[in-house]
Amino acid sequence: MLxxxxxxxxxSYDAASDRTRNILRLLPSDMTGVQKVRQRLLTxxxxxxxxxxxxxxxxxxxSMVAWHHPIDALSLQLTAQIERFEPAPxxxxxxxxxxxxxxxxxxxxxxxxAPHHFLASSPRVPILPQITAYGRECLTPDMTALKxxxxxxxxxxxxMRFDPEATDVDTSPEDAFENRHGVCQDxxxxxxxxxxxxxxxxxxxxxxLRTFPPPGQPRLEGADAMHAWVRAWVGKEHGWIxxxxxxxxxxxxxxxxxxxxxxxxxxxxxxxxxxSAGGHRTQQAVDVIPYDGPPS
Numbered sequence: 340m341l342x343x344x345x346x347x348x349x350x351s352y353d354a355a356s357d358r359t360r361n362i363l364r365l366l367p368s369d370m371t372g373v374q375k376v377r378q379r380l381l382t383x384x385x386x387x388x389x390x391x392x393x394x395x396x397x398x399x400x401x402s403m404v405a406w407h408h409p410i411d412a413l414s415l416q417l418t419a420q421i422e423r424f425e426p427a428p429x430x431x432x433x434x435x436x437x438x439x440x441x442x443x444x445x446x447x448x449x450x451x452x453a454p455h456h457f458l459a460s461s462p463r464v465p466i467l468p469q470i471t472a473y474g475r476e477c478l479t480p481d482m483t484a485l486k487x488x489x490x491x492x493x494x495x496x497x498x499m500r501f502d503p504e505a506t507d508v509d510t511s512p513e514d515a516f517e518n519r520h521g522v523c524q525d526x527x528x529x530x531x532x533x534x535x536x537x538x539x540x541x542x543x544x545x546x547x548l549r550t551f552p553p554p555g556q557p558r559l560e561g562a563d564a565m566h567a568w569v570r571a572w573v574g575k576e577h578g579w580i581x582x583x584x585x586x587x588x589x590x591x592x593x594x595x596x597x598x599x600x601x602x603x604x605x606x607x608x609x610x611x612x613x614x615s616a617g618g619h620r621t622q623q624a625v626d627v628i629p630y631d632g633p634p635s
Contacts, residue, residue, distance in 0.1 A: 340425075340592040341630035344547060346417040346565070346623070348609065353617025355409035364545070364598050365417050366392075366400035372424060374596060379419040387412055392606035397451045399598035399606060416608070420630065423592045434574030436478065442539050442574050452579070452599075454540035454572035461601035463512075464531050464543075470516055471536030474481075482537055484573035488582055489589075491533050492569070495526055497505030508603070523567040524603055526584040529564040530569045531602065540572040543583060545606040546596040562606035564625050565608060570599065595627065 346365065363383075367376050377563035383390070387404040395401050434442050443454050460466050477490040500520040508524070512532050515525035527543055534541035548566040567592055568583035598606040613619075 341420065341436050342549065343628045343630055344417070344419045344421055344595060345626045346415075346547075347625075348415040348620060348623045350413040350617045351621075352411050352613070352615045354612045356406075356615040357374050357409055358405075358407070359410060359413070359611070359613045360405040361403075361609055363402040363404065363609055364606050365415065365608050366402065367419055367546075367595060367597055368423055369564060370596060373516040374605065375422045377422060379421075379511075380417070381413075382416040382418075382462045384414045384416070384474060390500060395520040395605075397500055397599050408559070417625045421595050421624040422425075423595060425577050426591055427590075429485075429565075429580075430575070431483055432576040433483045433578070433580075435482075436482050436484050436487050436537075436539075439484050439574060443488060443538075446575070451612035455571065457540035457542045457601060458535060458538070460535070461604075463604050464528050464535070465512070466536050467516075467532055469530060470512065470532045473502070473516070474533030474537045477533075478537065480586075484571070485577065485580060487537070488510060488534065488569075488571045488573060488580060491530055493582040493587055495530055495533075495584040496526050499529070499584075501526075501585060515562060522536075523583075523585040527567040527569050528602060529583075530584045534569070534571055542570045542598050543589070543602050543606060544568045544596060545600070545603075545608070546594055546623060547597050547627050548586075548595075548631075549593040550584075564623070565597075566594070567593070567603070577602060 366379055366381050369375050385402055388407045389405040391403045393401055446453055474491055477494045478487055498519055502520040503522050504516055506521040506525050512528040515521040516529045531541040545567055568581050571583045572579055583590055600606040
């Protein structure tokens with residue numbers, strides 16, 4: 340599936356900032372067997388005094404920008420064309436859950452995709468007894484690692500309520516789980532904590548999800564949003580799989596990946612420092628549209 344993607348994030352400040360520096364993780368990249376980027380452009384306005392593009396430890400595209408003069412507004416605009424490949428049929432070649440830890444410790448690599456980085460607590464996702472206990476309730480003695488991931492994702496989809504007004508970017512997994520509501524970031528963080536608690540390496544995926552309007556209704560411009568889901572390592576034969584607990588499904592062709600990390604902090608779209616006075620406002624609009632042009 341080929342998509343045209345556009346994203347706009349606008350900030351405005353009550354008082355002009357005195358020095359602004361940001362780290363942006365907004366550019367999609369090629370991922371073998373998953374997606375191919377045909378074209379991409381990230382425009383930053385006003386033009387920063389410094390800009391450096393590179394990759395972080397996990398291989399995510401990073402743009403570091405800074406202004407040495409006051410600015411009272413900031414606009415980030417991403418346009419891209421991305422081909423998302425049809426995933427292979429999901430055959431369960433994963434390890435029995437009781438054997439998974441032995442397969443984890445047998446991995447000698449500490450490369451970015453090694454499961455060792457995703458097994459312990461991370462800054463935003465501690466391993467919590469109450470979430471671990473919830474995860475254990477989803478398991479059966481003979482379950483494979485893949486089935487365990489699916490069972491936990493289905494349980495969270497059933498037991499948590501999606502509510503965009505209930506939480507914010509700083510809400511902890513503990514609070515989201517206690518109240519059983521939140522947004523995709525909260526669903527992902529709670530699921531990651533549950534998986535790690537029972538010994539399954541798990542990480543955070545940041546990206547986009549194509550959404551569909553209600554039957555008979557026109558599609559709204561900018562109605563799509565940045566999305567988050569979970570990746571889990573289920574053994575040496577199967578490796579990493581991706582599951583979306585917010586929507587109770589494995590990630591497929593409706594998903595576009597921006598980056599991988601241990602939790603949201605590793606892949607935050609915009610992170611940095613602004614020195615200003617008063618408040619600020621932000622607006623975001625995303626469109627993920629199937630390509631409607633001539634065959635390439």
